[in-house]
Amino acid sequence: MRIAVVAGDGIGTEVVAEGLKVLDAVLPGVETTAYDLGAARYHRTGEVFPDSVRDELAQHDAILLGAVGDPSVPPGVLERGLLLKLRFDFDQYVNLRPSRLWPGTSGPLGGVKPGEIDFVVVREGTEGLYTGAGGGLHRGTPAEIATEESLNTRHGVERVIRDAFARAGKRARRKVTMVHKTNVLTHAGGLWARTFAEVAKEFPDIATEYQHVDAAAMFMVTNPQRYDVIVTDNLFGDILTDIAAAVTGGIGLAASGCINPTRAFPSMFEPVHGSAPDIAGQGKADPVAAILSVALCLEHLGHPDEARKIEEAVATELSGRTGEPIRTAEVGDRVSVLVA
Ligand code: NAI
Ligand code: MG
Numbered sequence: 001m002r003i004a005v006v007a008g009d010g011i012g013t014e015v016v017a018e019g020l021k022v023l024d025a026v027l028p029g030v031e032t033t034a035y036d037l038g039a040a041r042y043h044r045t046g047e048v049f050p051d052s053v054r055d056e057l058a059q060h061d062a063i064l065l066g067a068v069g070d071p072s073v074p075p076g077v078l079e080r081g082l083l084l085k086l087r088f089d090f091d092q093y094v095n096l097r098p099s100r101l102w103p104g105t106s107g108p109l110g111g112v113k114p115g116e117i118d119f120v121v122v123r124e125g126t127e128g129l130y131t132g133a134g135g136g137l138h139r140g141t142p143a144e145i146a147t148e149e150s151l152n153t154r155h156g157v158e159r160v161i162r163d164a165f166a167r168a169g170k171r172a173r174r175k176v177t178m179v180h181k182t183n184v185l186t187h188a189g190g191l192w193a194r195t196f197a198e199v200a201k202e203f204p205d206i207a208t209e210y211q212h213v214d215a216a217a218m219f220m221v222t223n224p225q226r227y228d229v230i231v232t233d234n235l236f237g238d239i240l241t242d243i244a245a246a247v248t249g250g251i252g253l254a255a256s257g258c259i260n261p262t263r264a265f266p267s268m269f270e271p272v273h274g275s276a277p278d279i280a281g282q283g284k285a286d287p288v289a290a291i292l293s294v295a296l297c298l299e300h301l302g303h304p305d306e307a308r309k310i311e312e313a314v315a316t317e318l319s320g321r322t323g324e325p326i327r328t329a330e331v332g333d334r335v336s337v338l339v340a
Pocket of ligand 2: 238239242
């Protein structure tokens with residue numbers, strides 16, 4: 001098994017170090033190769049994502065990413081040039097974001113107990129409003145025009161919906177909620193709704209429901225217990241998963257996978273959070289999101305027992321927290337001992 005590691009910038013490097021510590025403890029001997037990408041490289045060399053690096057990454061079984069970005073880099077350079085390019089070039093069409101209220105943690109919602117929130121968002125990762133389709137005219141003048149188009153293909157929508165149903169089939173509650181805005185976005189929404197109804201027929205033992213995205217944003221705060229698997233488009237999923245992270249104890253715990261289920265290209269696993277320049281270099285970032293990303297990676301690569309071990313160790317770690325400030329390396333050490 002060969003894993004490429006893009007630790008990136010800021011706390012990305014700090015949390016990935018702990019993820020790798022845990023990986024080595026739970027499954028010794030995995031070959032990891034570090035790749036230098038992100039704001040630091042951009043400033044040093046002007047390069048964002050050379051083709052030669054892309055070709056090398058493609059040879060790996062998976063990619064572990066920390067976070068890239070810094071306020072000193074113009075917006076979009078790394079997001080479009082590196083993160084989105086990886087997702088698109090490697091056709092990572094399932095953006096998987098599990099949300100769980102872990103034992104020992106408390107979210108901002110009163111009355112919700114650990115264990116009660118346990119859902120996963122399957123966000124479409126290669127289409128929608130994120131393809132860069134659009135353009136502009138008369139920039140900087142009062143006549144300026146800007147368009148940003150949402151691209152949705154039957155192929156792209158169908159494969160991500162089918163993936164969501166397959167995931168629901170492996171979970172206890174066996175329910176898929178499709179989220180869109182079919183009442184207003186009738187073109188894309190119509191395609192999503194028809195495809196959802198057709199794929200659902202292949203999975204008669206899985207319950208289905210549909211919600212508009214604005215209603216889903218509300219229910220995610222008032223009644224997140226109701227969800228099992230949510231499938232939605234790229235932009236809606238981006239926004240909903242930040243709400244999901246917020247109601248389940250914060251961004252320091254939220255892991256994600258950008259998955260190519262066909263395995264034609266490597267999938268990428270990363271914490272949902274960014275490089276957190278405000279706390280970088282202080283050794284106080286929570287590495288749990290990065291550690292749980294390692295668990296998602298192992299699950300994807302066919303090591304479910306090791307993935308469960310990491311999740312159980314994280315549950316123990318979180319149950320033992322007392323509200324004291326955490327130390328990044330100490331969390332990694334404790335979890336490593338628990339999984340070894
Ligand atoms: P951010 O997620 O880096 O930070 C938001 C807030 O959460 C900050 O107050 C930060 O200290 C805190 N936080 C984040 N992760 C934490 C952790 N593990 N433990 C404790 N606290 C944590 O988002 P922000 O500030 O909007 O972006 C910072 C940079 O990261 C930007 O350059 C942005 O473009 C980039 N970014 C990169 C991502 C990626 O590589 N996938 C994702 C999101 C942002
Ligand atoms: Mg986001």
